[in-house]
Amino acid sequence: QEDLVQSGGGLVQAGGSLRLSCAASGRTFQALTMAWFRQAPGKEREFVAAISWRSTSTSYSTSVKGRFTVSRDNAKNAVYLQMNSLKPEDTAAYYCAGKLLMLVPPTAPGEYDLWGQGTQVTVSS
Numbered sequence: 001q002e003d004l005v006q007s008g009g010g011l012v013q014a015g016g017s018l019r020l021s022c023a024a025s026g027r028t029f030q031a032l033t034m035a036w037f038r039q040a041p042g043k044e045r046e047f048v049a050a051i052s053w054r055s056t057s058t059s060y061s062t063s064v065k066g067r068f069t070v071s072r073d074n075a076k077n078a079v080y081l082q083m084n085s086l087k088p089e090d091t092a093a094y095y096c097a098g099k100l101l102m103l104v105p106p107t108a109p110g111e112y113d114l115w116g117q118g119t120q121v122t123v124s125s
Helices: none
Strands: 004-007 010-013 018-024 032-039 046-051 058-060 068-073 078-083 092-100 119-124
Touching: 004 092, 018 032, 018 092, 018 119, 032 068, 032 078, 046 068, 046 078, 058 068, 078 092
Parallel strands: 010 119
Antiparallel strands: 004 018, 018 078, 032 046, 032 092, 046 058, 068 078, 092 119
C-alpha cells in the first residue's frame, strides 16, 4: 500500500509560479499512473493533469494546458506539478492521486485509489 504525501503550495500573486510535489512511500510507485486534481470551495473535484506510469502519456485540462507541467521521477518515488502563469481561478486545494497500471491516465477522480492529503494553492489578484 502506497501513502502519498504532498508538499508545496502556498500563496502567490497572479502570474507567479508554484511547484507541488507528491512523494510515495511504498514500492509500487513505478507502476502507478499519477494525477493531480483540485477542488475549490463549493465546487466538485476536477481533473488538472496526469502522467502514465511509464511517462509515455500526459494529459491536461484545457484550463491549465500550456501553463502547468506534470512530471515524475521514479527514482525518487515522486510526481510534480509545475504551475506557471497562475491565475486567481487556479485557487483551490490540490490533490495528487494514483492508480495502478493505467497506460492512458483516467480523468475521473473515482478512477483513482490513492490520494494525497491535499495542499492549498491561493493566487491573489
